[in-house]
Amino acid sequence: MKHSFLLIATLLISTLVSAQQNKIDYTNTRDGENVEYCRTHKEMKKLLMNPVYLKMHAADQAMLKRREEQMKTEKQQGTVYTFPLVFHVLHNGGTENISKEQIEDAVSILNRDYRLQNTDANNVAAAFQGMPSDVEIEFVLATKAPNGACFSGITRTTSPLAFDGSSGQDQIQAITSGNDVYQGNWPGDDYLNIYVVAEAGGAAGYTTTPSMWSQSSMFNGIWILHNYTGSIGTSAVYASRALTHEVGHWLGLRHIWGDANCGNDFCADTPQSQTSNFGCPNLTTCDGNQDMVENYMDYSSDACMDSFTEGQRTRMRNALDVFRTSLLTSS
Numbered sequence: 046m047k048h049s050f051l052l053i054a055t056l057l058i059s060t061l062v063s064a065q066q067n068k069i070d071y072t073n074t075r076d077g078e079n080v081e082y083c084r085t086h087k088e089m090k091k092l093l094m095n096p097v098y099l100k101m102h103a104a105d106q107a108m109l110k111r112r113e114e115q116m117k118t119e120k121q122q123g124t125v126y127t128f129p130l131v132f133h134v135l136h137n138g139g140t141e142n143i144s145k146e147q148i149e150d151a152v153s154i155l156n157r158d159y160r161l162q163n164t165d166a167n168n169v170a171a172a173f174q175g176m177p178s179d180v181e182i183e184f185v186l187a188t189k190a191p192n193g194a195c196f197s198g199i200t201r202t203t204s205p206l207a208f209d210g211s212s213g214q215d216q217i218q219a220i221t222s223g224n225d226v227y228q229g230n231w232p233g234d235d236y237l238n239i240y241v242v243a244e245a246g247g248a249a250g251y252t253t254t255p256s257m258w259s260q261s262s263m264f265n266g267i268w269i270l271h272n273y274t275g276s277i278g279t280s281a282v283y284a285s286r287a288l289t290h291e292v293g294h295w296l297g298l299r300h301i302w303g304d305a306n307c308g309n310d311f312c313a314d315t316p317q318s319q320t321s322n323f324g325c326p327n328l329t330t331c332d333g334n335q336d337m338v339e340n341y342m343d344y345s346s347d348a349c350m351d352s353f354t355e356g357q358r359t360r361m362r363n364a365l366d367v368f369r370t371s372l373l374t375s376s
Contacts, residue, residue, distance in 0.1 A: 069247050075344050076323045080270065082287070082344050084248035085294040086304040098258055105256050105368070109297065112363045126365055128372040129187035131236045133200045133220045134271075135207040140279050141243040141271045147278035148186075148199055148241075151288055154275060155184045158289045158341065165351040169339045170327075176314065177352035180361060182296075187236055190227040200224040210246040210268070217263045233265030234371040237295070239288070240268045249273045249284070250291040254299075255368035267291045286347045293342050297364035298357055301343045307331035312356035315340065325349035 073081040092098050130152065136142035157163050161179040169177060186198025204219040220240070222228055231238055245251060250269040259265040269288055276285035299310040302318040307330070309317075317331035322343050328336045338345040339352050353361075365373065 076346070078249075081248040082250075083290060083294070083300070084246060084251035085253065085291065086300060088251050088253055089304075092253065092258075098256075101258050102256060105258075108367050109360070109363050112367050113359065116359060116363060123181075125181045125183055126362070126373055127183045127185060128369070129198070129236050130184050130239055131187050131198055131200065131231060132239050132241055132274075133202065133224065133231075134241045135202050135204060135216055135220055136243070136271075137205050137207045138203060139243070141207055141241075142201065143241060143271050143274060143278050143280075145197065145199060147275045147280065149275075150277050151275035151280075151285075152184055152186060154285055155289060155292060158286065159183065159292075159353075161352075163351055168349070169352055170335060170337075172335045173337060173339060173352075176354050178355045178358040180353055180358045182361065182365070184237075191229060191231055191235070192227050194227065196226045200226045207243045210242060210244040210248075213240070213246070213251075213268055214264065216240060216242060216268075217266075221263065231263055232261045233263055234260045234369075237292075237372065238263055238266030240266060241271050241274055242268060243271060245270055249287045252291050252295045254294060255297050255364045257368070260368065260371075267295055283347050286341060286350050289341050290350075293353070293357070293361065296361035296369070298342050298360060301337060301340045310342070312354060312360055314354045314356040318343070 069079065070081055073084075075082045093102060132148045134142060159180045159182045161177055166177040188195060188198065190196050200220065202220045202224040204223060206216050206219045210216065217240070221230060245268040248268075250267065250273060252267040253259065253265070267288070269291060272279045273284040273287040274280050276282045298312075301310055301315055302320045303309040306320040307317045316334035316337055318336045319328065319330040322328065322336055322338045322345050325338055325346050325348060326336070328338070330336055337343065339349055341350055341353055342357070343350065
């Protein structure tokens with residue numbers, strides 16, 4: 046009887062802990078989905094509570110502003126940046142251990158969206174005709190591990206932490222100590238580390254914006270659910286642009302609504318927007334202009350999400366020049 050009571054108590058505690066870890070903010074989910082689409086703004090809010098980070102963040106933004114002024118006198122088109130990705134698949138032996146083909150599909154979608162090769166970019170509203178921009182950034186799977194060994198650009202780690210996203214740092218630790226390629230640090234200034242997991246703290250994905258704070262750290266990466274990676278396998282077309290969205294954050298973009306209702310996303314050519322447009326609404330809000338629900342940095346459906354603007358292109362390339370330069374020369 047005593048053993049039965051202890052077992053029931055253990056199971057109850059485990060269930061309560063799991064529920065706390067997976068508590069969903071349904072004001073932050075897209076229509077018909079049961080995960081928060083993105084948690085980047087929440088991660089940034091926590092970081093900005095650290096006075097040391099806050100001071101560094103202000104300096105980072107000043108550097109970006111100076112770079113923006115410099116770029117006004119420089120050639121804007123024609124230089125294509127390419128940098129290496131490593132997909133770290135954290136799984137526990139189930140379908141979350143996605144195939145190489147699914148990962149290659151995700152890379153293909155990134156290249157399509159960042160090079161304006163998606164045919165649906167022609168579907169923008171009349172108010173935004175001519176605004177979709179070729180960001181001139183391309184992505185490749187890395188071929189060399191930190192120890193010089195050749196590999197496929199994919200690591201795999203078996204751990205129950207695939208289903209526990211309460212600490213991204215714990216998930217990183219599981220990967221560095223248990224993956225099948227190289228046990229050690231995968232520097233965030235040599236690779237864009239993408240952590241494919243089964244649970245990411247209740248979100249489909251999240252990252253942090255560029256900063257001197259974590260350049261070489263593996264925390265300078267992107268978390269993404271396996272079923273929001275690519276458009277095949279465990280994922281689907283409706284979820285396939287979550288990684289496009291998160292890479293935008295990783296390159297310095299805010300949500301189209303500026304992480305506050307009618308907030309500032311620091312891109313002059315994106316109209317002020319209400320908080321989190323869901324579905325594909327045709328709305329006129331904030332400054333009297335039509336909301337740009339076609340933008341990758343909104344929460345709109347993948348059916349209408351199809352473009353970046355020139356201002357967003359400039360901000361992302363500024364961030365590359367200031368914070369991600371080492372990735373462009375990574376061997």
